[in-house]
Amino acid sequence: MLAKRIIPCLDIDRGRVVKGVKFEDLQDAGDPVEVARRYDQQGADELVFLDITASSEDRPTLFQVVESVAEQIYIPLTVGGGVRQMADVRALLAAGADKVSINTAAVKNPDFVTEAGDRYGVQCIVVAIDAKRVKPARPRGLARRPRPRWEVLTHGGRRSTGVDVLDWAVKMVQRGAGELLITSVDQDGTRSGYDLELLKAISRAVSVPVIASGGVGELEHLYQGLTEGGADAVLAASIFHQGTYTIGEAKKFLSDKGVCIRL
Amino acid sequence: MAETIGVVDYGMGNLHSLGKALERVAGSTRVLISYDPDELLGCNRLVLPGVGGVRACMQELKRLELNEMVAAAAKNMPLLGICLGMQVLHEWSDENEGVPALGLVPGKVVRFPDPPADAKERLKVPHMGWNRVKQTRAHPLWAGVPDDSWFYFVHSYHAVPSRAEHVIGTAEYIHPFAAAVARDNIVAFQFHPEKSQGPGMALLANFVGWDGRS
Numbered sequence: 001m002l003a004k005r006i007i008p009c010l011d012i013d014r015g016r017v018v019k020g021v022k023f024e025d026l027q028d029a030g031d032p033v034e035v036a037r038r039y040d041q042q043g044a045d046e047l048v049f050l051d052i053t054a055s056s057e058d059r060p061t062l063f064q065v066v067e068s069v070a071e072q073i074y075i076p077l078t079v080g081g082g083v084r085q086m087a088d089v090r091a092l093l094a095a096g097a098d099k100v101s102i103n104t105a106a107v108k109n110p111d112f113v114t115e116a117g118d119r120y121g122v123q124c125i126v127v128a129i130d131a132k133r134v135k136p137a138r139p140r141g142l143a144r145r146p147r148p149r150w151e152v153l154t155h156g157g158r159r160s161t162g163v164d165v166l167d168w169a170v171k172m173v174q175r176g177a178g179e180l181l182i183t184s185v186d187q188d189g190t191r192s193g194y195d196l197e198l199l200k201a202i203s204r205a206v207s208v209p210v211i212a213s214g215g216v217g218e219l220e221h222l223y224q225g226l227t228e229g230g231a232d233a234v235l236a237a238s239i240f241h242q243g244t245y246t247i248g249e250a251k252k253f254l255s256d257k258g259v260c261i262r263l
Numbered sequence: 264m265a266e267t268i269g270v271v272d273y274g275m276g277n278l279h280s281l282g283k284a285l286e287r288v289a290g291s292t293r294v295l296i297s298y299d300p301d302e303l304l305g306c307n308r309l310v311l312p313g314v315g316g317v318r319a320c321m322q323e324l325k326r327l328e329l330n331e332m333v334a335a336a337a338k339n340m341p342l343l344g345i346c347l348g349m350q351v352l353h354e355w356s357d358e359n360e361g362v363p364a365l366g367l368v369p370g371k372v373v374r375f376p377d378p379p380a381d382a383k384e385r386l387k388v389p390h391m392g393w394n395r396v397k398q399t400r401a402h403p404l405w406a407g408v409p410d411d412s413w414f415y416f417v418h419s420y421h422a423v424p425s426r427a428e429h430v431i432g433t434a435e436y437i438h439p440f441a442a443a444v445a446r447d448n449i450v451a452f453q454f455h456p457e458k459s460q461g462p463g464m465a466l467l468a469n470f471v472g473w474d475g476r477s
Contacts, residue, residue, distance in 0.1 A: 001395070003393045070279055074457060074459070075458060075460060094279060098280070098458065121347075179389075179391060207385070210387075232391070
């Protein structure tokens with residue numbers, strides 16, 4: 001039986017691991033190779049690196065980090081952030097990434113996802129979607145709560161697109177995404193749990209694995225994401241970086257609650 | 264003279280981490296990543312990795328004259344296929360509207376069925392993540408690897424060998440399927456040993472020391 005995956009996420013800025021709230025107030029959280037090695041030893045099922053470096057001049061730093069990590073860690077590594085063209089995909093895979101995550105570039109040019117999937121196989125193409133809840137317009141006299149809606153944001157959660165998240169998720173899978181990384185921009189950094197409605201809606205709508213992201217503060221949140229949210233994998237950053245819980249503690253917690261976990 | 268492991272580079276895979284993983288277990292054995300058929304035929308053992316689609320894979324193997332090289336190597340040296348590299352060892356793959364493959368192991372490659380709409384839990388395709396492998400037949404590569412160990416998979420298609428005796432390990436996803444096959448000096452895994460921590464590294468180490476006899 002396929003195990004649910006626990007994935008620590010490392011935000012990388014100019015070659016260092018950082019952590020911020022809602023993509024802001026960044027703080028240093030260590031050396032990527034050291035942090036990756038620690039998570040590998042604790043039993044992480046995969047690692048995700050998101051490069052949030054603003055300047056493209058610092059891009060080679062990322063390739064060096066990916067290369068050093070891939071040399072020492074024998075679990076799958078996904079790298080995203082600033083993946084704009086085929087040359088980026090090729091360079092990241094060549095540096096040792098197993099999958100690349102595409103976000104803003106997919107919105108600008110959906111054909112890019114198709115091309116990358118055709119060339120390198122859909123299994124190494126992750127489409128990352130930053131989702132923000134749309135405040136429902138409430139016509140007077142409407143008794144029932146309206147169906148929730150989410151909008152796709154780009155540029156690290158800063159820019160609106162007006163695109164509906166569910167439509168977008170389905171379209172991206174048709175286009176060749178092998179996996180979706182769903183981040184709730186509303187929940188990210190709040191430590192109050194994933195947006196479970198969002199996860200549930202997407203997990204039902206698509207046939208590829210879904211990684212839940214944004215909002216974990218307790219181990220119970222991981223459990224909710226995998227069960228109620230229907231996610232295939234859960235991603236978390238701060239609870240692991242700040243040493244609140246080890247990966248091993250998270251896995252034991254989930255396994256004790258009956259989730260299929262690789263221990 | 265020191266031995267050499269050849270890793271077939273047909274331009275589609277991420278060979279960096281596979282090369283590093285092999286180097287880690289290779290001891291004095293040299294790891295050579297190459298697309299030169301003559302250079303690869305001069306090696307003592309061969310790894311055929313693979314990611315991507317089967318049509319592009321077969322096209323590139325033919326364009327680089329590596330298909331004949333792999334067939335020749337399969338006659339006289341230990342050969343390890345990984346993921347798509349396992350699938351193309353079979354005769355035929357249904358992927359990309361159907362593609363004839365290398366035919367070194369009798370059988371074909373088919374897609375996982377889509378789950379019925381009313382399924383209680385929807386099993387996603389690709390089969391992506393860690394799954395247990397049951398060792399259904401003894402093989403030298405299983406030495407020191409506990410039965411039911413976890414390995415990392417990522418694939419939408421899986422091999423269906425014609426002969427049951429070629430299946431040495433199975434995993435269960437939607438239904439049981441061949442996760443490891445072996446025929447004479449050929450052995451192949453659907454999962455990625457280079458991404459499977461301890462058990463994966465043990466398999467690679469066993470391959471480095473394998474004489475090609477089952």
